[in-house]
């Protein structure tokens with residue numbers, strides 16, 4: 085296969101040409117995914133016995149992988165309703181593998197937030213969100229004092245939950261995004277785990293994180309689809325966050341008496 089890695093931004097820290105020289109002449113032999121990271125194994129080159137480097141592809145927020153056959157027809161791309169076939173959109177092709185038969189695998193990324201790199205550090209990622217067990221989830225989620233939304237987004241703990249999915253999970257579980265992980269009750273942890281699983285299944289079936297039930301309410305004046313209460317906006321874990329003012333109020337996120345002088349949680 086041949087490689088177009090001329091977009092130095094999605095290929096950083098590799099210099100243009102580095103991916104090309106590492107991959108040209110090899111073939112793809114296996115594909116894996118954990119969380120939001122995809123990696124592809126490559127074959128030995130020439131007479132060498134050792135396999136080639138792993139090619140890591142991270143889609144970022146706007147990237148998608150498009151696979152086209154030798155005649156240019158779309159073979160695979162997921163979510164075809166959102167696939168833009170206008171010729172001018174070739175400019176969004178940030179990284180292209182061209183196979184011996186003329187078929188192509190393209191990272192198409194309008195906002196250029198994706199990454200392509202050799203031998204990505206998979207060991208830095210926690211277990212995949214779709215595979216994490218209840219016991220693993222409890223152990224990974226509940227230690228410390230960080231806000232639960234920030235913990236859900238921490239890819240080193242659980243890999244695969246982005247900003248929209250995190251808000252959807254917290255909303256379905258009726259847990260405040262600002263609740264401290266160490267303060268979560270067993271019932272809240274159980275609800276979060278069940279919400280994680282159902283949200284991931286629903287996103288996969290419907291075509292992405294933007295298909296969640298509360299996504300349409302993420303705007304000023306938005307109301308909760310469940311009880312009609314106003315949605316609230318804030319920054320949690322450094323990310324734009326929306327939650328139901330009634331069911332996800334911080335004060336209800338931690339039932340039971342508080343010790344005098346406790347000032348945890350926002351004042352409002």
Ligand SMILES: [Zn+2]
Pocket residue numbers: 308309310311312313328329330331332
């Ligand atoms: Zn609500």
